[in-house]
Amino acid sequence: MSYSNCQNPYCHYHDTQDRIKGSKGNKVYTTRKSTAYFGIACTLHCLNSYLEHNKEQIQRAIPEMQIQSRPINMYYNWQTKKLENS
Numbered sequence: 001m002s003y004s005n006c007q008n009p010y011c012h013y014h015d016t017q018d019r020i021k022g023s024k025g026n027k028v029y030t031t032r033k034s035t036a037y038f039g040i041a042c043t044l045h046c047l048n049s050y051l052e053h054n055k056e057q058i059q060r061a062i063p064e065m066q067i068q069s070r071p072i073n074m075y076y077n078w079q080t081k082k083l084e085n086s
């Protein structure tokens, strides 16, 4: 799933030229369309603001993960995404 606009509610508070839209005399700062970061936000800064703003809803939606462990003689292969013997 990907949103069509940056989901940071403060995105339009940043003063950048690409956010300015509208006709002469009626220009406004708008939310960016890009959602390059996980289909959520336009920049890492906006992604961080989104997470900070929505922290409680995210925590309610995703149960707390318990402590995980792996045997001391095994390692995680990030390419195969499997535990392997070292």
Ligand SMILES: [Zn+2]
Binding pocket: 006, 007, 008, 011, 032, 041, 042, 043, 046
């Ligand atoms: Zn943004």
